[in-house]
Amino acid sequence: MGNHFVHLIADLISLPMPTIAAVTGHAAAAVFMLAISHDYMEMRADRGFLYMSELELGMPIPPYFLALLKSKIPDPKVVRDMVLRSAKITADEASRKGIIDGAHGSAAETVAAAVRRAEDLAARNWNGRVYASIRRGALPEICRAVGLPEETEEERRRCFLRRLSxxxxxxxxxxxxxxxxxxxxxxxxxxxxxxxxx
Missing domain, CATH: 1.20.5 (Single alpha-helices involved in coiled-coils or other helix-helix interfaces)
Structure with missing residues (x-):
């Protein structure tokens, strides 16, 4: 997996638009990391779970995976259980624990919910550069872990002035x-x- 996956996560975090993941089955290890890298996650409730399988596979968890988990999952005990017990989290549990944004009855309903959310967000017509800048500012630990340079005050000012014009x-x-x-x-x-x- 190596550097290619790190670059993929960095690219997702840098996209100048909201991102939504539709999880329609199991999301384990790197697939879970890919899903949680999005701004929003919709998940199928009737089948599948979120799962960090590295402990059972005898593989270390990369630091940027841990940064993602700690930044995106509000409860440190849930992070602990996922990485140190390989706990499998269902959609209903993930919704209660604030990991996902919605649990849905089927794969089709999950995709439909993700599309609705995307349409709602697209209708806001936000400036993409500003959106990406705010996202990166809100996730400094992840940005550092995947090697994204911190945005300088000068870059923020230039972006603001472009928008102001x-x-x-x-x-x-x-x-x-x-x-x-x-x-x-x-x-x-x-x-x-x-x-x-x-």
Whole structure:
């Protein structure tokens, strides 16, 4: 597997769009890592489980796998049970434990839920660069583990300024200025202008 899989995970984390995994059967070891690398996970409830099989296979778990698990699974005890007991987690358990975003009755329902989520997110029409930047900022441990360089403040500023120059952003800034900043400035300045005691 080697470096190719690390690069695949790094590419997923860097994609300029939301990512959704539809898990329609067992997801063990690297397949589970691939699924959990996505922003959202929908899983089939009637068949399959999430499983880290390395302990039973006598293989060490790569550090970036552990970084993924610790960053994406909210409960450290669940991570412990998955890596040190090779616990098999069903969709219903994974949903209760906050590992997945939805458990569905069949493979078709799982894929349909993933497509619905993708359509809902695509309708938001977010800036892809900004989305990828925020994702990377939210997952610094994973980024370090897969060798992604940290985004500098200068890169964030440039991205913000590019976005700020769009027509949509300019309209929003005008609205904020007109609706919020000018009235506030007027309330501060007007008493100074009308104060005749000086």
């Amino acid at each position: 769009s027509k949509q952003s300019q309209k929003l800034l005008l609205l904020i200025t007109y609706e919020y900043l000018l009235p506030k400035a007027f309330r501060v300045i007007w008493p100074c202008l009308t104060n005749t005691s000086n």
